Amino acid sequence: MNEFVLIFRNDFLPEAKFSPDEMQAIMQHWQEWIGGIAAKGLLANGGNRLSSNGNTVKPNNIITDGPFVEIKEIISGYIVIKAADIDDAAEIAKGCPILMVGGNVEVRDIIPMNI
Template identity: 35%
Template sequence: MEKYMFIFIGGDISHLSPEAQQAHMGKWFEWVKKLQDQKRYASGEALLPEGKLITGPKKTVTDGPFAESKEVVGGYFVVLAKDMKEAVEMAKECPDYVLGGVVEVRPVMKFDM
């Protein structure tokens, strides 16, 4: 099995009622449980919207990313899959597509050290 990272972009639930937010999060917990039961879930975390951006050779620090952006990374998973095709099929079960969310699927590079 190889490691793949799912990077979750968008999919903002803040406009939903508290009940709808809770129901949507339940779908996430069900998906994580399924991946765990299949021994495919390696790790993952949700990210808070605030942060800092560090850029350029002078390492300039600015506020960001900004929560109003539709391209804010909301979290990530690292999963185990036999290949990219299987990882993509796994990512298709993400609950955020109904909210306009996007999942970027990336292979994790191995380093021989």
């Protein structure tokens, strides 16, 4: 088993786009999806959800307010999973609820840290 990071991206839009009921339903989907991965023993790290509060630091002391938005999508969170290979990991990513709201999931292999 290898570890892969799933990175979630969606449109950078004000978060209050959804009604509380819709939010509730989305959260439910997420919990079920991640719960399913964890139930198979494939969740290596629950990861984090990122708020839209952020800065971007670039060379030569250039600091811009807000998340990294060279394109219109921003990273909204990530988790680390275990899978046999990257395609297997992509299979798992296909179940991610972010796809239902037009977002996408990037699947990346991890370089082992030689600390």
